[in-house]
Amino acid sequence: MIADPTDSRPLLQVKQLGVRFLVKGGFLRPKKQLKALTAIDFDVAPGESLGIVGETGSGKSTLARSLLGLVDPSEGSILWAGKPLERKSRAAVRKDLQVVFQDSLGSLDPRWTVGQSIAEALTTHSSRSASEIDQAVQKVMTDVGLRLELAGRFPHELSGGQAQRVAIARGLILRPRMIVFDEPVSALDVSTQAQILNLIDRIRKSEGLSYLFISHDLAVVRRIVDRVLVLYLGRIMEIAGRDEFFARPRHPYSQALIAAVPSTRGHKHQHAVLSQDIPSPLAPPSGCVFRTRCPKAADLCAATVPPLVENQRRHLVACHFPG
Amino acid sequence: MTDPEPPRRMLSIRNFSVTYPTPAGVVTPVINVNLDIARNEALAVVGESGSGKSQLFLGSLGLSGRNARVTGEVLFEGKDLVTASERELRQIRGRRIAYVFQNPLTSLNPYLKIGTQMAEVLARETGAQGGHIRERCVEALDMVQIPEGRRRLDMYPHEFSGGMRQRAMIAMALLCKPDLLIADEPTTALDVTVQAHVIDLLGRLRRELGMSVVLITHNLGIVAGFADRTAVMYGGRVIELGETREMIAGPRHPYTLGLLEAVPELDDDIMSPLATIPGQPPNPLQLPAGCTFHPRCRIAEARCVEDVPELATVHAGHGSRCIKWPDVHP
Numbered sequence: 001m002i003a004d005p006t007d008s009r010p011l012l013q014v015k016q017l018g019v020r021f022l023v024k025g026g027f028l029r030p031k032k033q034l035k036a037l038t039a040i041d042f043d044v045a046p047g048e049s050l051g052i053v054g055e056t057g058s059g060k061s062t063l064a065r066s067l068l069g070l071v072d073p074s075e076g077s078i079l080w081a082g083k084p085l086e087r088k089s090r091a092a093v094r095k096d097l098q099v100v101f102q103d104s105l106g107s108l109d110p111r112w113t114v115g116q117s118i119a120e121a122l123t124t125h126s127s128r129s130a131s132e133i134d135q136a137v138q139k140v141m142t143d144v145g146l147r148l149e150l151a152g153r154f155p156h157e158l159s160g161g162q163a164q165r166v167a168i169a170r171g172l173i174l175r176p177r178m179i180v181f182d183e184p185v186s187a188l189d190v191s192t193q194a195q196i197l198n199l200i201d202r203i204r205k206s207e208g209l210s211y212l213f214i215s216h217d218l219a220v221v222r223r224i225v226d227r228v229l230v231l232y233l234g235r236i237m238e239i240a241g242r243d244e245f246f247a248r249p250r251h252p253y254s255q256a257l258i259a260a261v262p263s264t265r266g267h268k269h270q271h272a273v274l275s276q277d278i279p280s281p282l283a284p285p286s287g288c289v290f291r292t293r294c295p296k297a298a299d300l301c302a303a304t305v306p307p308l309v310e311n312q313r314r315h316l317v318a319c320h321f322p323g
Numbered sequence: 324m325t326d327p328e329p330p331r332r333m334l335s336i337r338n339f340s341v342t343y344p345t346p347a348g349v350v351t352p353v354i355n356v357n358l359d360i361a362r363n364e365a366l367a368v369v370g371e372s373g374s375g376k377s378q379l380f381l382g383s384l385g386l387s388g389r390n391a392r393v394t395g396e397v398l399f400e401g402k403d404l405v406t407a408s409e410r411e412l413r414q415i416r417g418r419r420i421a422y423v424f425q426n427p428l429t430s431l432n433p434y435l436k437i438g439t440q441m442a443e444v445l446a447r448e449t450g451a452q453g454g455h456i457r458e459r460c461v462e463a464l465d466m467v468q469i470p471e472g473r474r475r476l477d478m479y480p481h482e483f484s485g486g487m488r489q490r491a492m493i494a495m496a497l498l499c500k501p502d503l504l505i506a507d508e509p510t511t512a513l514d515v516t517v518q519a520h521v522i523d524l525l526g527r528l529r530r531e532l533g534m535s536v537v538l539i540t541h542n543l544g545i546v547a548g549f550a551d552r553t554a555v556m557y558g559g560r561v562i563e564l565g566e567t568r569e570m571i572a573g574p575r576h577p578y579t580l581g582l583l584e585a586v587p588e589l590d591d592d593i594m595s596p597l598a599t600i601p602g603q604p605p606n607p608l609q610l611p612a613g614c615t616f617h618p619r620c621r622i623a624e625a626r627c628v629e630d631v632p633e634l635a636t637v638h639a640g641h642g643s644r645c646i647k648w649p650d651v652h653p
Contacts, residue, residue, distance in 0.1 A: 194585040262544035
C-alpha cells in the first residue's frame, strides 16, 4: 500500500474495505447481494486532499458514508489516526471528521436561521458560552465569505452558492482535521462553482485540512486535490498523484473520464467518449468490471480480475493492458 | 442587428417580455428579447440561474404562469404564439415544437411503464393507434441509442439510469418529429460521461432529422462543439449574441468573458485561482439601473449606470450590450 514518505502515520487508512447490501429480489424471490465496494485500500496523510472520481453507481457515496459510520463495512477496516473506527468511537471522531453534501439546502433545517445552523455543532460538541459561540460563528462566516447579516436569514432566502457556503461553515466550525466533500459543486452554476472551489482551496491552505473530494468532473478535481482515486462499480481502477495522473492516465476508464470533460477551447477528444451506461451493480461483469465498456477488452479481461499494481512513479492501476 | 438570411427563420422572437406581479412588486424575468432561430440551426442560450433563459422559452410557448403578462411577438411560421389561442398552441406544442425539461424524474410518471407513457404521447399528438405505436416507440428509443428498446418499453422509469431517463425524454420528444427541440439544461444533473453523450446525441439528431435545437444551459463549456450560435442572457436580457466559435474565441461582453473563465479546464494553470465573477446575480425585484451587470463588472464606469446599453454591432451577426465592448479582453 502506498504511504506518504514524509508522514509515517496516515490520518485515515482504509484497508480492504468491502460493503455489501442485500436487495429485495421481488415477491417470493430470494434477496440479491449488491457489492457496493470491494477491496478498497488507500491512505490519506494529514493535510492531504484526495479526489474520489467515478460515475453515478461507482460507489463514491457509499465510500463516504462508510467513513462517516452511516454504513457498516462487511469486510476490512477503517483506521482513524491508527485506531479502528468503530461505532463506539465515532462520537469522538465526529468532531474531527466532518461532511459537506451536494444538497446543502436539503441538509439545513428550514426552521432554523443560518446562524443557528452554523452554531449547532458547537452547541452539541462543546460547552462554550453564548458569546464565545457567537464569535466563532462570526469568524467562520467571514472565513467562508458569508455576509454577517445573513446569520438571521432562513435557508429558503439563500442562493445555491450561499447555502453551500453555510454547509461549509457548518463543517468548519469545529476545526476538524478532515472534511468529506460529497459532490459539493455539482448542483451549482459555473460562476458559483468557481467561487466555492476557490474557497475550498483557500481553507485547505489556511487550515492545513485534509479532505476527500468526491466528484465526477475531473477538471474540477484537478484544481483542488493532491491525489486522485478512480472508482468503477465499487472497485479501485487507478490511484496516482495529481500531476502524474493527468499527465499519464493509465486506465482506459480514467482516459474516458478525461475525454468527457467539456472544453471551451475546442480540444479534440484524445480518447473515445463512453457510449454505454454503467452496468447494474447487481450483475457486475466477470473479471474486470470495466471490460463491457472498454475499447481494449480481451478474453483475459473476462476471465481474471486485474490486480491493482504499482509502478515506480507510485502510480497504481488495475488493468491487464494499462496505457 | 439583422439576420443575414431572413427567409430561413423558423422561430422569430420580437420585443418579447414576461412580467409577473408578486406581493413584493413586479418582476420581469424576460425583458425585450429579440432572437431568431433558423431552420436546422443549433442555438445555445446560456446564463446563470435567474437569468431568464428558461422563462424566455416557456413564455414563448404560452407556458408562463397564469398571472404572467406576456408582450411582444413570437412568430412560428408566420403565426404569432403570443396571441394564439390555447387550442392553437396545443397544435404546435409537442408536435411542432418539443420541450425537454431538466429533471426527467419529475417529468416521467413513476407508476407507468416507459412504453405506456410514450404510446400516450403518440396517441394524443398524432392519433396513431394499434401495432404501429410500439414500432414507432422502439424506433424512437433506437434513435437515442437506448438498446433493446422492445424490452425497455416494459420497464418503469426507476429501472432506467439517469442518462437513460434523459434520453428517454428526448425519445418522447422525437415521437412527433418536431421541427424545433428545446432542451432545458438536459445535462445538468448528469455525469460528465453521460453529459458528453447527450450533447453528441443532440447534435447527431439535429443533423439526421433536420431539426432546429435550442440548448439552454449555464455551462459555456458544453456549447463549444455543439451550437452554431450562442445567446448569453443576464438579468432577463440577451447581452451577447453571435457565432459560438467567434464568441468563445473573443467574447465582447464582460459577463460572457467571466462565464468562460469560470469553467475549469484540463489545461488551466492550476497555480492561479480560478477566475470568478464577483457578487451575486441581480435581485429581480431591484434590477440595477443602467447596465444590469455593472455592479459585478470589472470595467464598469459612471456612464454604465445611466442607460441600458443597446445591442451594439461588433460586426455582422455578433452583438454585445456593452458600451465598452472594444475594451473587453481576457
